[in-house]
Amino acid sequence: MNLEQRIKAFAKLGNFLKQFNTSKIEKNDKSEFNTLFFDVFKVQINRAQEYNGWFNKENVLKAFESWSEALTLKNLNKWTSNYNFNGEYAPKNVAIIMAGNIPLVGFHDFLSVLTSGHNVIVKQSSNDKHFLPLIAKFLEYYNPKFKNKITFTEGKLTNFDAVIATGSTNTARYFEHYFGKYPNIIRRNRNSVAILTSNETQEELESLGNDIFQYFGLGCRSVSKIFIPKGYDFNPLFNALYQFKDIINYKKYENNYDYNKAIYLMSLFKLQENGFIMLKEDKNYASPIATLFYEYYNSFDDLLLKLELESEQIQCVVSNKNYKDFVKFGETQHPKLWNYADGIDTLNFLLTI
Structure with missing residues (x-):
């Protein structure tokens, strides 16, 4: 699977997410593919607050809306155009330890690992563990080559080559102790x-x-x-x-x-x-x-x-x-793909490990 195929898959995801926004939830495509995923996403959106009291419907839809605006062919091509994807390297296994404070807070790391061509091992927060597996299924259905590139785990992380971990300032100390010998990005409270x-x-x-x-x-x-x-x-x-x-x-x-x-x-x-x-x-x-x-x-x-x-x-x-x-005022929750958390260029890190 080349870069163009990966970009097209995420652009397809962005177009799919446009059906879920704060003004309305409306199915725009009657195809079997869309029906299969639209209905299950809609159910999960309506149930999100049962699993996490802070994930009310409005905030979940705001997160979907923000990502639908970011995941366009134009944005994805602009983002990736600043990097060299021509290097010959075997895909590595990159573990991501995600936070769960807001809906899909770890999605940018997930996106970056897969866009770089690596394989992702995801350890989700118990506070936000229902949407990303659905997104993974969407990508795998759209392009079956994703099936061997995405793994979710709730146990101990194993068989990884690099780590991206997000947590509190306290948990960062443990991350540094356990993952310090691997290429890593460790984020703290900000x-x-x-x-x-x-x-x-x-x-x-x-x-x-x-x-x-x-x-x-x-x-x-x-x-x-x-x-x-x-x-x-x-x-x-x-x-x-x-x-x-x-x-x-x-x-x-x-x-x-x-x-x-x-x-x-x-x-x-x-x-x-x-x-x-x-x-x-x-x-x-x-x-x-x-x-x-x-x-x-x-x-x-x-x-x-x-x-x-x-x-x-x-x-x-x-x-x-x-x-x-x-x-600008009002834009903190709408970062561009190239606005990296903590100012650390995640994609450059992934392309150089």
Whole structure:
């Protein structure tokens, strides 16, 4: 199976996923192939919340929608055009240890391994283990040559040549101990931040709400902290975020809101809050669910230096400033194929192991 065939398979998958989006679920192709997979995907989407309370239907569909936008022939060709796939090498077995904080969070690694021509051994998180096997079946049905290239395991990883592992900062220590002798990418906890200057438009602040609330703020690309200038007026931000007020009606989110608010009040922390999100001044990056940390800055240049020094804690930075490493408001959860987690070029790693 050559690169062109692999790209066509994932483009076919992207086209299939377009049938599942936040506006509607609608079968566009009446073929037997589509019917076989459409129905089983639809059932799994409707049942996802039974297995993971954070995987409500809206968030699952948002994940599908994001990947359907990414997996086009144009994007896949643009992504792969920057690499040399002409080298002669025997496919290696690459183990992936996946996180499970948001739907399909490990899919990019899965995509990268198969696109590179290697074989993938997947160890899924118990929090997200139902969609990727369906995707694997889809690919195998579309092109039977995938059948010998995809393996799922719940036991001890064996017979692998390289490892991509994603977990917490604590589990990363164990990953380094067990997998340090193999070529590896080991990812730790990271969070995303936004820089506000008081010059943001209403539309930009509303878009920031998507960066904060999508997936209940559980993703590494979710904005968990904002940097604000001295004397910042919170009213425009709270007004913009009001459209997300219904998130408090989701019981798991409400429970976290009530619990964390009680802790803060008992600890006499000063809060800014509006009934569905709390803003707390804090120098840390990882904020609890239903909480957004904030920190004041004196100068933009000093803040850039701080973020550079602490870059290993940050996944992405949101701002409307014209800076090459910034992400636009509302786009943190829509990375391009070439926007790699932790800034590590996964595809280059795979093509050079």
